[in-house]
Amino acid sequence: MNFCATTTARVVLASDVVAFGVERASLADLPRLRQAPGPLAGWEIPKRLLHRADGQTVVGFAAVLNAMNRWGMPVAHFEEWGVLAAPQYPGRSASAVALRKFIKSGVAAIMPHIIPQHSLHSLSGAISVALGMRGPNFGVGGGRAAMAEGLFAALSFLDDGPTPGLWLVLTQWVPELAPDTSGDGPDESVCHAVALALVSPRGGDLQMKVTVPGVAPGHPHARPAFPRLARDEDSCELAGVAALGKHLDSGQWSAPAARWLCPSLPDCELEFHFASEARKQRAA
């Protein structure tokens, strides 16, 4: 793993970011995005890829396309990469509809797309299929701590995994899309997505770093890889994908993106920074 013990006894997990993309869509925006998630020069996206996909899959895939276009990276570059997706509560709307139909009419009334299109691994699978990638793809998290779990899993995978790089795709509805039995959620809900193309640290232009405070052996928090996360709603909103996307889009990276990754370890930080101002300007 890309750990390095610092003089302050902290653990740093680091990677280079070779591209990032940010996307947002309200419920009203979803049909348009589903039809046209974004251009991708020289590559044909499978026609019905997003027809029955979960909303978070649609927005997450659009964020990947946004990143590839923004940084001018061709599909071929990612052929051997893996995809790790961390959606928060994926498939809630479709599950609400399926459960209602199941209660009313039994199992035959449930569309078989519910498992492949609306579960934890659907987002990573769709991206992998769409871009013809050959590396592993899987979902992590799925619950309230999805973003932090995604970040920790991605940084761990980069070191141990067999692929040259990894897409990390984080998605979340804000406010959380808690659907009624028709599958409709609050009209004001917006799905946020951030896609990060990560490689092992090699002194690239843009770097991402997660600093986990050191803990003494025997301390209840002596397992720094997956610390417990805050349970209160406010912390989750602040720690969410929306805030991360806003931070990345702002380009104002002098301060840490977040100190809230691990509220039980209050000094845990997520940072992005360019290696130099000249490199930042070149990337912009």
Place this chain on the structure above:
Amino acid sequence: MDRGELARTLLEMLEQETGEQYQHLDDQVDLRQELNLDSVDLVSLLLQIETRLNVKVNSTEVERVERVGDLLDLVEAKLESASQAA
């Protein structure tokens, strides 16, 4: 329901399943190769057919369906045996 009417009904269900519009589908069109239906699409379509037309199709019968004409033949036969049983 005659074959023409059944074909229109199936076309409607197919369009609903795929989200695409088809001007015309003749019996020779391959469901998997030409319409790009995968196994999940096909099961979903058959569930629609079972619910809407009140017939039962088993998995062995599904395996033999390759083209639009095969599907029409299968559903037509099912409707006919259902009407005879009634």
